[in-house]
Amino acid sequence: MKAKKYVLRNQFVGFPKKSDVEMVEEELPPLKEGEFLCESLYISIDPYQRAYLVEVGNVVLGSQVARILESRNSKFPCGRYVIAYYGWKTHGIIDETSAGVGFPPRLIQDPINHPISYYLGVLGMPGATAYFGFLEICHPKPGETIVVSGAAGAVGHVVGQIAKIKGCKVIGIVGSEEKGRWITEDLKFDGYINYKLHNISKTLAALAPEGVDCYFDNVGGEISNDVMKQMNLYGRISVCGAISSYNSIEEDKASIVQKTMIFKELNMEGFRVFRWLHRFEEVITQHGKWLAEGKLKTKETITKGFENTFQAFTGMLNGSNFGKAIVEL
Numbered sequence: 001m002k003a004k005k006y007v008l009r010n011q012f013v014g015f016p017k018k019s020d021v022e023m024v025e026e027e028l029p030p031l032k033e034g035e036f037l038c039e040s041l042y043i044s045i046d047p048y049q050r051a052y053l054v055e056v057g058n059v060v061l062g063s064q065v066a067r068i069l070e071s072r073n074s075k076f077p078c079g080r081y082v083i084a085y086y087g088w089k090t091h092g093i094i095d096e097t098s099a100g101v102g103f104p105p106r107l108i109q110d111p112i113n114h115p116i117s118y119y120l121g122v123l124g125m126p127g128a129t130a131y132f133g134f135l136e137i138c139h140p141k142p143g144e145t146i147v148v149s150g151a152a153g154a155v156g157h158v159v160g161q162i163a164k165i166k167g168c169k170v171i172g173i174v175g176s177e178e179k180g181r182w183i184t185e186d187l188k189f190d191g192y193i194n195y196k197l198h199n200i201s202k203t204l205a206a207l208a209p210e211g212v213d214c215y216f217d218n219v220g221g222e223i224s225n226d227v228m229k230q231m232n233l234y235g236r237i238s239v240c241g242a243i244s245s246y247n248s249i250e251e252d253k254a255s256i257v258q259k260t261m262i263f264k265e266l267n268m269e270g271f272r273v274f275r276w277l278h279r280f281e282e283v284i285t286q287h288g289k290w291l292a293e294g295k296l297k298t299k300e301t302i303t304k305g306f307e308n309t310f311q312a313f314t315g316m317l318n319g320s321n322f323g324k325a326i327v328e329l
């Protein structure tokens, strides 16, 4: 059987170029004992595909919702759906120990009450990042003021809504007016800052004169420094991502955050979502319930066709996605 995959031809330098990857065909070998053959239905497009470097010649990193077409592993039977991590491929032969970016394959459990692509977004890794990264690090209390950057993205739009569910006031930072309208009008955030248009310090001071108690940071850089300066005593910062620097070719320059941290006695913690891998089912249950109750909404930006995967990736880096960026095969 023939399959297609994207292989890295050059390390990304600056913004990724089409010539950095190549789509090639491969003949799949017969299954060995313990292996199963998966057909990708949806591929997840994520910032880590830019941030984590693989070696030239290897498949571009990535996860997918796949259907098991053939199996020599009784725990992963034919016909079941699985969340797998075999990269940008139409098909993958894996076993239960195959762990791309640190995650082994997981069967999707019945009943499946939501679109299956949600297992790459609100019910998957980005949803878990929002849930644990916000609740376990920021410990939000009702009435507190929360800022989330990357607020219209896969992680950010969920963080803001969890904050609303917990009784907080939420300000989102986004890259367009359309995204600002989406998070305030549809998702009920209390305000937004368009970092491409507004002065962050002035706008934040106007939107949150009481100061910021928690900051969920998806982007890093100067946006985050501006937010930190307006934090209240004992504020908490969850450092999730630093996408503002992923495509940079210059050496990172440090702004001095230590004085702010000392005088405001802030608590800043970075995390990788693998920390809570053993609790991912909790997110499926809780987010599934909030979705059913209408307390949590989600959006997907779906690009059709495996041949458009690279375009979906650069689109996400440029901010074209509302909610979760996904390729449908």
Ligand SMILES: NC(=O)c1ccc[n+]([C@@H]2O[C@H](COP(=O)([O-])OP(=O)(O)OC[C@H]3O[C@@H](n4cnc5c(N)ncnc54)[C@H](OP(=O)(O)O)[C@@H]3O)[C@@H](O)[C@H]2O)c1
Pocket (backbone or CB within 6 Å): 046, 047, 048, 051, 125, 126, 129, 150, 151, 152, 153, 154, 155, 156, 173, 174, 175, 176, 179, 218, 219, 239, 240, 241, 242, 243, 244, 245, 271, 272, 273, 274, 316, 317, 318, 319, 320, 321, 323, 324, 325
């Ligand atoms: N720690 C973890 O375990 C973990 C897990 C998942 C994700 N992450 C991180 O969380 C962040 C969000 O991930 P995601 O999957 O939810 O991606 P996403 O927000 O759905 O997509 C990326 C978004 O980043 C924004 N962006 C691009 N360049 C930017 C810049 N220079 N400054 C500010 N914003 C920029 C764009 O939105 P705009 O239109 O608003 O610019 C774009 O839509 C990323 O930094 C990612 O690496 C971390």
